[in-house]
Amino acid sequence: MSLSNSPRYFALIPAAGVGARMQADCPKQYLHIGGKSILQHSVNAFLRHAAIQHVFVVVSPHDAYVAQELLKDERLTVLFCGGETRADSVTNGLDAMAGQVDALDWILVHDAARPGLTPDLISRLIDQVGTDEVGGLLALPVVDTVKLQNLSASQHQVKTIPRAGLWLAQTPQMFRHRVLSDCLASAKAASFDITDEASAIEASRLIPQLVEGHWCNTKITRPDDLVLIDSYLAKLI
Numbered sequence: 001m002s003l004s005n006s007p008r009y010f011a012l013i014p015a016a017g018v019g020a021r022m023q024a025d026c027p028k029q030y031l032h033i034g035g036k037s038i039l040q041h042s043v044n045a046f047l048r049h050a051a052i053q054h055v056f057v058v059v060s061p062h063d064a065y066v067a068q069e070l071l072k073d074e075r076l077t078v079l080f081c082g083g084e085t086r087a088d089s090v091t092n093g094l095d096a097m098a099g100q101v102d103a104l105d106w107i108l109v110h111d112a113a114r115p116g117l118t119p120d121l122i123s124r125l126i127d128q129v130g131t132d133e134v135g136g137l138l139a140l141p142v143v144d145t146v147k148l149q150n151l152s153a154s155q156h157q158v159k160t161i162p163r164a165g166l167w168l169a170q171t172p173q174m175f176r177h178r179v180l181s182d183c184l185a186s187a188k189a190a191s192f193d194i195t196d197e198a199s200a201i202e203a204s205r206l207i208p209q210l211v212e213g214h215w216c217n218t219k220i221t222r223p224d225d226l227v228l229i230d231s232y233l234a235k236l237i
């Protein structure tokens with residue numbers, strides 16, 4: 001345990017997915033935008049932020065791309081411990097970094113597939129959540145009219161639901177190492193469907209804080225997403 005009272009911040013980037021919905025000939029985090037891999041863009045946002053002590057990237061144990069697609073840096077460690085699901089990859093990463101972080105250190109978990117993250121957004125999250133008991137995440141308030149489709153009936157059964165209070169979760173999601181490890185373990189033991197870190201925190205009846213993110217921090221999921229982010233990143237580079 002650190003004897004210092006000052007908080008420390010670490011990044012953990014799950015990058016062990018296969019990118020099935022992107023249908024590319026390599027995992028989507030290794031596709032290039034503006035001459036760099038999507039993973040490199042995501043990592044750079046943290047390396048450019050002075051408050052981030054170290055960046056850990058979790059890749060598949062069979063990964064054949066990362067050595068070529070990610071530049072070495074003294075503040076960067078690649079962990080070959082990806083799991084079957086995103087939650088497994090995050091859990092394995094938290095276990096692997098345990099010797100180098102303290103229980104109370106803040107861990108910022110960020111999708112490799114969100115290359116539009118900026119140091120300013122990281123600062124916004126740290127500034128607003130760093131004093132919170134639990135932690136929190138970047139997210140976007142829903143701005144469109146929301147339709148709920150009844151999947152168990154005809155496709156025509158649709159209703160409009162109030163959008164007030166609805167947010168779309170982004171990353172980074174920032175929680176203390178021990179709290180996040182414990183909540184992910186409890187959620188797994190209870191077979192909860194965990195799609196982000198905040199779901200595991202909520203399943204333990206803790207309340208994550210929502211911090212307004214930005215559309216540029218969108219997740220690259222399908223081929224069309226590349227076109228939008230390409231023009232945005234071209235302005236930043």
Ligand SMILES: Nc1ccn([C@@H]2O[C@H](COP(=O)(O)OP(=O)(O)OP(=O)(O)O)[C@@H](O)[C@H]2O)c(=O)n1
Binds near residue numbers: 016018021022084219
């Ligand atoms: N077993 C997994 C699955 C996903 N991820 C990572 O989690 C992030 C968000 O996941 P998603 O966008 O769903 O990526 P994929 O699982 O690769 O995409 P798909 O579901 O289309 O296969 C990505 O950075 C992805 O690499 C991971 O580390 N380990």
Ligand SMILES: C[C@](O)(CO)[C@H](O)COP(=O)(O)O
Binds near residue numbers: 086111168169197219
């Ligand atoms: C964590 C996440 O980015 C929050 O929106 C998202 O849930 C990850 O994508 P997946 O498709 O659920 O794996």
